[in-house]
Amino acid sequence: MKQRHVKIRKAVIRQLKQGNIKGKTIPFQPIWVRVFHWGFAASLTVLILTGLELHKPASFLALNYGKVFIAHIASAWFASGFMTIRIADALLRQDYSLIPRINDFKRFPKLMAYYFFLRSTPPPSRKYNSGQLLIYFSWVLLFLIASLLGLASYWQGKHLIWVWRLVGGFQVLRWIKFTISIYFMATIPVHIYLSLTEDISRLQAMITGYERKPPPNNS
Numbered sequence: 069m070k071q072r073h074v075k076i077r078k079a080v081i082r083q084l085k086q087g088n089i090k091g092k093t094i095p096f097q098p099i100w101v102r103v104f105h106w107g108f109a110a111s112l113t114v115l116i117l118t119g120l121e122l123h124k125p126a127s128f129l130a131l132n133y134g135k136v137f138i139a140h141i142a143s144a145w146f147a148s149g150f151m152t153i154r155i156a157d158a159l160l161r162q163d164y165s166l167i168p169r170i171n172d173f174k175r176f177p178k179l180m181a182y183y184f185f186l187r188s189t190p191p192p193s194r195k196y197n198s199g200q201l202l203i204y205f206s207w208v209l210l211f212l213i214a215s216l217l218g219l220a221s222y223w224q225g226k227h228l229i230w231v232w233r234l235v236g237g238f239q240v241l242r243w244i245k246f247t248i249s250i251y252f253m254a255t256i257p258v259h260i261y262l263s264l265t266e267d268i269s270r271l272q273a274m275i276t277g278y279e280r281k282p283p284p285n286n287s
Contacts, residue, residue, distance in 0.1 A: 096270075096279035098161070104154035105274055111146035112211075114139060116249050123246055141222070148215055151208070165195040168205055172198040199262075203255050214248045217241050 097105075118140035121131060158166065176198040178191040183199075190197060196204065220231035221241055235241050263271050273279040 093278045093280050095277060096273035097277050100153055100157040102274055102277060104150045108147055108150040111143045111150060114143035115147055116252055119249055144218060151211060166204050168201045172201050203259060210248045214245055217245050
């Protein structure tokens with residue numbers, strides 16, 4: 069009887085390790101993607117908040133301008149570093165999951181119909197759905213543009229003067245950076261909301277690197 073009990077326990081443990089009871093656990097997010105995600109999220113948050121404060125200081129906060137500026141510059145370099153890590157990792161692993169394809173654009177209306185409860189199921193997707201791809205790709209592109217504009221404004225015409233001339237002057241440059249900040253502030257809450265409500269296993273994967281895949285429906 070004792071022997072049988074041990075065998076059952078071993079079988080159960082083996083199944084748990086394989087993930088056969090509550091779905092299969094599969095690797096989903098590599099370590100450098102997770103380092104980028106959380107590091108970039110933290111530094112970008114500080115970057116946006118300090119940038120808005122520098123753009124138009126809030127009188128009720130009474131913050132020291134010099135300290136805010138230092139925090140802004142430091143977070144900008146940290147965010148740039150994390151973005152460099154992500155791009156380098158994608159190139160080394162030949163990971164093209166963040167680059168939208170034509171089929172992704174075609175599936176986007178169906179995805180919106182699903183989000184607005186006009187479809188019962190989402191359209192098929194790759195690692196990320198079409199909505200995620202468009203937002204993530206736009207974040208990378210706009211961050212690189214904002215970084216170039218930020219360097220041009222930081223050097224105050226000593227370097228990258230052609231950027232000033234290209235956009236039409238310093239004031240236009242500031243407004244472009246401000247608009248990009250507003251875009252990030254509008255899309256980041258959408259990303260957080262969908263991460264918490266659509267598929268919580270994706271959030272788990274961004275922390276542990278593994279996603280729990282539900283067991284197949286045999287009925």
